[in-house]
Amino acid sequence: MTKHPLPGSERQVAAGSKVVAQCDPSETIQVVVVLRRKDEQQFTQLMKKIEAGAPDAKPLSRDELEQRFGAAAEDIAKLKTFASQHGLTVVREDASARTVVLSGTIAQFQAAFDVKLQHYEHHSMGRFRGRTGAISVPDDLHGVVTAVLGLDNRPQARPHFRIRPPFAPAKARQASFTPLQLASMYQFPQGDGSGQCIGIIELGGGYRTADLTSYFSSLGVGSPKVVAVGVDQGGNHPTGDPNGPDGEVTLDIEIAGAIAPAATIAVYFTVNSDAGFIDAVSRAVHDTKNKPSVISISWGAPENVWTAQSMTAFNDVLQSAAAIGVTVCAASGDSGSTDGVGDGGDHVDFPSSSPYVLACGGTSVQGSGHKVTHEVVWNDGADGGSTGGGVSGTFPVPAWQEGLSTKGTQGGKTALTGRGVPDVAGDASPLTGYDVLVDGSNTVVGGTSAVAPLWAALIARINGAKGTPVGFVNPKLYKAAGACNDITQGNNGSYAATTGWDACTGLGSPNGVKVAAAL
Template sequence: MGFWKHIAVGLPAAIGLLAWQVPGVDAASVQADTVQNPNTQNAQDLGPASAGETITASLILKVQNEQGLENYIQQTETPGNPNYHKFLTTSQFAAEYAPSQQVIQQIVGDIHQLGLQVDQVDADGLDIQVSGTVAQFDNALNTTIDNFRADGHEFRAPKHVPHIPNVLLNSVLAVVGLDTEQAAQSLTVKSPNVNGASSPQVVLPKSGSTATNTPGSYTVGDTANMYDINPLYQKGITGKGETVGIVTLSDFNPSDAYAYWSGIGLKTPANRIREVQVDGGGQIDAGSDETTLDVEQAGGIAPDANIVVYDAPNTDAGFIDAFYQAVSDNVADSLSVSWGQPEIDYLAAMNNGVDYTDELAAFNQAFMEAAAQGISMFAAAGDSGAYDTARDFPPSDGFTTPLTVDFPASDPYITAAGGTTVPFSANFQLGAVNIQKERPWAWDYLQNLGYTGLFPIGTGGGVSVIWPRPWYQMGISGMQNSASGQAFTDSQGLLFGTPFTYQLPANFAGRNVSDLSMDADPETGYLVYDSADGGWVAGYGGTSFVAPQLNGIAALIDQFTGSRVGFINPVLYGLQKTLGYGSDKPFNDLSDGSTNWYYQAVPGYDPASGIGTPNVANLAAALKWLH
């Protein structure tokens, strides 16, 4: 997790569906210097931040009647229930589930008494943005905010747990934003540079087509061919009147998206992209290609939909605020995110005793609000196979690789987007590959040729050890419990100066990831137009493609059915049970026995591929029938 991600509040976090409650620190009784930053010993303290520097933080308030909210969400996605698809407006949500205006005004007054400024209270009544100088925050919270250097970059963070007044504790779930450490990674992968494999060549569609039929240069036109989207286009369903939203942590050049659509021969409206820069917005940086491809894919699948991009700084506050801004605006009918990190990174056992599960609860509240308002949400499941920590903590550095899943994909109120490899043949220096059936994406087929350094690149998927199995996965054949014997070990003490081991819970009946899958293997991957990378680039992949593709598909289905379909997981699992698989059914089953480095693709549900892949036109027809 890096440096402090939040202020330790004085009451245990109200973490709802989380598997356990972690005792909180009583901030009212903690002296400012008693709890040290767990990473201080591994970073160079550059001294106090400039006293006059203005910084911002966000107070996330607790949802009221969380159980009632959970029940209402279930009702809105239960066909035949009187509340089926009776989604709330933002003001209705705030009136029913946010703190009262009287309580919010009291909190605002308390913040002012601390010498800080309230900049914004989101319309949903759950996110309050606060600003002040470093000196004002130091004084108000009895802390010292310093600048640090670690791993070649500098950032700002409190040296120790700040002290906040008791008066805020009853209503505040989490306070985030006093640091500027990176919060998440984009989930994008490029084709590997292995012996005998030339760099992927850019192939553009021929005149009259938007598809290339070329692995590594696939476009949204190829996606439409693979997953039965074309029958919707033939009926005039193009996402017109719908809005897709992208939550991201880097800025981008919107002209790249227009160049992509134009370059593949796709007609789209002008000026369809609107940017909302949350907390000042993200930067043009290494993550900008993620934002670019998210917009290109979602907007290409739904070529007449409007697009709103919520870009924020890559910090804890930026990531959380972007979601709260998006759901408070309630403009996007569907949202996708292709950034994340291992869910266990938030646990105290992974942070030298410092608990960050209040952040998980803060995210979860935003996702529950989205569900109550009928916003479909999709998150990339990760690109490290069944071993999500391996990307950040590789075995080569002395870390073990336990079975783990990525967040926010593991949250029960978001649809986790998994990845596949579609059929292709290729010759490499060490041998030939001939994949004849779509399978879960894992580069074990390259490792089997003798190539090294590829473990465990592939689709994320597995079992959460934090979120219990949600109601819509109950009774679904193929669900797994967490495996035994899984431990995260830092054998060299690289994180906190001394070695440690965290033993993951065994046999926990957790949320299973993924839910739906589509092509994500860079070897059968995609074109991206990115001017910062010279224009057209082939060989992109990762589950970060699948999340925005599903986002665009949701826009098509919303237009086809005539209204928002909302949080789609309960209906997906219901359709899998009742209608099943086949060319005339909503889903294709992946069951060839291949793996995502651990979980096997078997008939029905499995964590390697989720329910399977969508037959989009059939899925849309089934959802319209339920309407």
Template sequence: MTPVPRSPYLALPDSDRTPRHGAVVAGPASPSESVTVTVYLRRPPGAPPAPSLLAYAAIPPTLRPAPDDAALAGALHADPADAALVARFAAEHGLRVGAVNPAARSVRLTGTAAQLAEAFQVTLARYRYQDRDGRRRSYRGREGAVHLPAELAGVVTAVLGLDNRPLGGTRLARRTARIPLARLAADDTGLPAGTFLPNALAAPYAYPSGLDGTGQTVAVLAFNGQTQPGVPSGGYRLDALHTYFTEVLHAPVPQITDVLVHGPGNDPGRDDGQGDPNDSTAEIMLDLQVVGALAPGARIVVYFTEFTEQGWVDAINAIVTDTANRPDIVSCSYGNPEDDPGSAWTRMAITSVDQAFAQAGLHNISICCASGDDGSRDQAGDALAHADFPASSPHVLGVGGTRLVVDGATVVSETVWDDGPGSATGGGVSRWFPVPPWQSGTPVPPSANPPHQRGRGVPDVAALADPQTGVMIISVDGEHLVQIGGTSAAAPQWSALLARINQGLGAPVGFLNPLLYAHFGTGVLRDITRGGNGAYAAGPGWDACSGFGSPGGQALLDGLRKLGTTAAQARIPGPATGTEPSGAVI
């Protein structure tokens, strides 16, 4: 199915595709189908050096200079001449130029499937496959590489949207408990034993008291758009959230704003497990309730996009370059095995997402990513261990999961979440990303897979995720409480904690990992030393199941304050310039 490109076309590096597992060609894509692709461009060769994220993130937040928007624009924005080359290419092939985002270095092009196939020298086909739930599904796809004319080689770094296979499952684990709201007593005695309302986690995890995230903006990633035609694909209902916050939590309803990147936008369906398995309503409702309960003063912005490579990359870039909402923290509860052949990611898309994450760090934005819910195998179709992307990016805070038992506000026990296959925290060693400099002093084990190479270790931290001791949130119907877990619950717990810490510091934490690993590896977080996730086991200190452990919120805030006070007596350098040393080419 791979066409022979005409000279002088060249293959776009790292753009190769193979069919999804079990997919077969059902026929050609409709030639008249309207398709929009996003073209990403290089950083201009003549631009000033990009600031070093490692140098910037190593400065204590209270002493860190605010991002210099003008300097970042000069170093990171697209060259107008490169965008003009793409526009000329589009005109030659009858394609329409849509949104141009210089800050993201992206250009959207729209045309028919036939026009785009000819322009990029690919064959577009319709593929059919059977999903895990037994339903037959299809996608528009391609095989082999995308090709570019010689004048665009090296200018264009990614072309996304030709292939729209689903990518990025939720990191959410359900329990069967589903109780009528009316059964909940005023003293919460109607909750299943061992479960929590999300705001009850603030005490055992020592979230800083007197702080609620006021002044902070948390971006929540919301993926949908991959259900059957006419079937809702995911969203939230404000009336249900209003009932939950006012009648259950007795707390203010969070301020929520929607931003549409791709897809249908807020499209709530079912969250009772009886609808389309690709309906992300339960995930979105969970994220909003956990963030809103633990950081009730924070503003929440929901970025709706599709479960595709294009949806991922465009959404992350939309967040990083959003000058209207200016998020401080991103909560991401989705992912895929980073290296499962044929399943999801191309290398060019992983690189594009990671570049956006690095740019987020330069804008002082924190990113919290769930590490997966299927142990070390991460739902891959082989017998190997896999790290989950985007948690495996060296520019995010990867969040693993634990099982938490408390007596009031006192932690009785906390262990690695492992209920067996399909219900255990993700974690492991990245195949794609080397050990980043800030993790070089940490005993990250070699990969469990031959040839046992070393790489970025995941996760960095952890929080409650076991659905057996999970959180009780309101159903989208507004009438039932449901028992939910997964690292989908852990990532927003950390997002909310960072919102409180930012407020307490009076400065954004931004990319936390360099400071976390250098200063707070012991004596700050609760070390999780018991349990495992399949290929990896917990132990004292950092491990590939729980990272450094679960929140010690006040201790982390105090540590960051002290770090700033101590460093204030020394000469603190400004952000250094030069090639980003952690592997990202921003």
């Protein structure tokens, strides 16, 4: 049987890692296989309308998405036959998400996809199962299978939050705000997110109900309904360390829940791998029980550490979200224009670089009463963090960013050559951060991680008031740039703020009432 390399599946050895052991051939693992979309041509035409903000571009229902653009029954049947031939078991199939989860031994998967799996050790990623080279598929699955995820389970992403250091520089002006204070300063419209569900994606950690109850009580708001949804081997598992992933999880819930207390908060917990991350977002997008109308993602990684198949599979999920009218807000990163990559170049963070998300950058805010008195690009230096932003090396310029340019720190302007990041911004500096309660400790947290749930909660308020989801908001926001407070001071390393859109804070921070009017 002829086999073909799966395009974009090539894996490199993680820099700094070494092989420490062979995988046990009898160990059982699960792998996610992604299949092609039915009627790709019609779907592309629909998305062109949605991306252009065409008034007749109506979002699909989740049922319509499955019926018209899910996986074909014959494609699922082909994969199940292939699985049976290799002794693999089908754990779950989802025609809407176009995924089939397979279970089998290491030996069976190695034979099925022509890969060699080994255990690696890395100074920061720890021990993980990895592979190198490409995955192969047989003739009858060539062009049918678009991704095979989970053979390699190296940690894929990092959370974009920063806890305020105990001793900040003396020259720094410090302040902290509750989410409700920031909602007031940003003139969020009245509302509580009634009837809405906010989906939050988490790749580790957990929350303590006692923390949430105490926190919301201290703000004088009712506790929202919080639902933990386990994806793959994920679950609500608080570590007790506020500096770890618990800090991310609790930050996201407390910001979203404070601003939209009548909304349901569905937290999708998964494992930190490309398969886990993509599967969790897919579960949220296609969730017919909780039906989130907006999703917040505060995790990500530089584009260059993703495989092409992973980015394509993830972007397809985000495209499906746009097609059914689900808004996705994603943090742009906390390491400036390099996104923490030490190769001397500039990089953007994914999934915020996907053209189907609202990419959320960061600012540093000063306020008095219910007003913002001064707001600049968040840049607290190399150790303190700064907003991610720049130009995608993967995704082309979307229709709603045509004609825009970046401004360099040295003053020159350059026309966009790829999708520009971020789209919008909000308070992110730990020195002007958010008052939160994590693992029993009151602390102040910043990072673009905070901006994604801030915008998600704003969208939930707007959706609740309108009675219908605003959906894919980017085209409308770019046509109504005055809906955001333009940030014109500061830089994130290579890029400088300027009038209008820039690669530091996008269109700016929200004027909630004007954003609602624009949508």
